[in-house]
Amino acid sequence: MRFMTMKSAMLALVASIALTGAAFAQDLGPRVKKLADGVYDHTGNGFDSNSGIILTDEGVIVVDTGQNPIESRDIMATVKKLTSMPVRIVIDTEPHADHTTGHFVFPGAVIIAAAGGGDSMRAADRAAPNRIQTMAGTSPEMKAALEGYKFITPTIEYHDRMTINFGGKTIELITMKGVHSESDNAVWLPRERVVFSASAFVVNQINILRPFVTIPDILAAGKMMRALKPQFVVPGHGTPGTVKIFDDGEKYYALLMDRVGALRKQGKSLDDIKKEVKMPEYASWGSQDRMPTNVEAAYKALGGKI
Numbered sequence: 645m646r647f648m649t650m651k652s653a654m655l656a657l658v659a660s661i662a663l664t665g666a667a668f669a670q671d672l673g674p675r676v677k678k679l680a681d682g683v684y685d686h687t688g689n690g691f692d693s694n695s696g697i698i699l700t701d702e703g704v705i706v707v708d709t710g711q712n713p714i715e716s717r718d719i720m721a722t723v724k725k726l727t728s729m730p731v732r733i734v735i736d737t738e739p740h741a742d743h744t745t746g747h748f749v750f751p752g753a754v755i756i757a758a759a760g761g762g763d764s765m766r767a768a769d770r771a772a773p774n775r776i777q778t779m780a781g782t783s784p785e786m787k788a789a790l791e792g793y794k795f796i797t798p799t800i801e802y803h804d805r806m807t808i809n810f811g812g813k814t815i816e817l818i819t820m821k822g823v824h825s826e827s828d829n830a831v832w833l834p835r836e837r838v839v840f841s842a843s844a845f846v847v848n849q850i851n852i853l854r855p856f857v858t859i860p861d862i863l864a865a866g867k868m869m870r871a872l873k874p875q876f877v878v879p880g881h882g883t884p885g886t887v888k889i890f891d892d893g894e895k896y897y898a899l900l901m902d903r904v905g906a907l908r909k910q911g912k913s914l915d916d917i918k919k920e921v922k923m924p925e926y927a928s929w930g931s932q933d934r935m936p937t938n939v940e941a942a943y944k945a946l947g948g949k950i
């Protein structure tokens with residue numbers, strides 16, 4: 645009888661721990677996933693940008709501040725559920741507005757970016773002086789989330805590589821040139837084997853390849869990040885996963901180069917190739933309107949002059 649009581653008491657305890665665990669996971673919501681001890685990803689809606697939350701003994705590090713300030717506030721709310729410590733460092737994987745507008749939601753944090761991040765942000769800000777006003781007009785929720793907005797550029801910009809040892813966590817920042825923006829970096833946690841891979845590769849979506857982006861640079865970045873042997877890959881946009889994200893991207897670019905190369909051999913012009921090249925295998929990927937930028941990059945990678 646006594647044994648039975650002990651047993652049922654233990655069962656009740658196990659059940660209550662399980663329930664507490666479930667309730668805790670539920671509180672974080674379906675978009676927040678624990679990847680390793682103290683490392684979380686906050687997945688954007690649809691193709692919205694992803695963010696990371698890294699807990700350390702000295703405070704919190706946030707990787708990218710969200711698609712927009714509504715998201716930034718959701719990231720901050722998630723941080724508050726995980727710890728009472730302040731956000732001390734923000735790392736930008738890229739300077740574009742859909743990763744950096746929400747810097748002001750993390751006041752006092754030191755913002756770290758690869759060299760060129762600040763210039764890129766300032767140029768974009770000058771080019772669209774009404775951006776915040778327009779954004780506030782999109783919904784009352786957005787207007788409320790923009791309350792207290794301040795334009796905040798990186799505090800520290802580094803060249804090539806940087807190691808951050810902070811509160812017991814080690815984070816390596818590795819610059820990636822020519823993959824997406826003027827200032828991209830991989831954020832690598834060697835102990836936890838998590839890499840935030842920026843927008844070098846996106847998932848189930850055609851990436852926009854700006855004139856300074858090259859396919860060989862993207863492939864080199866994939867190779868570099870694969871060599872880190874990460875267990876988890878959190879891309880700038882799209883569902884986080886594994887190195888399969890790099891595999892999928894490489895396959896896509898290989899096929900694109902093949903098809904563009906074949907048409908080029910037939911003597912077609914770039915304009916004709918843009919009209920004629922078909923990638924039906926990737927018809928389900930989002931942002932098909934970006935395909936011409938991809939064809940142009942493939943044409944250039946094959947030695948074509950523009």
Ligand SMILES: [Zn+2]
Pocket residue numbers: 738740824825843
């Ligand atoms: Zn971007």
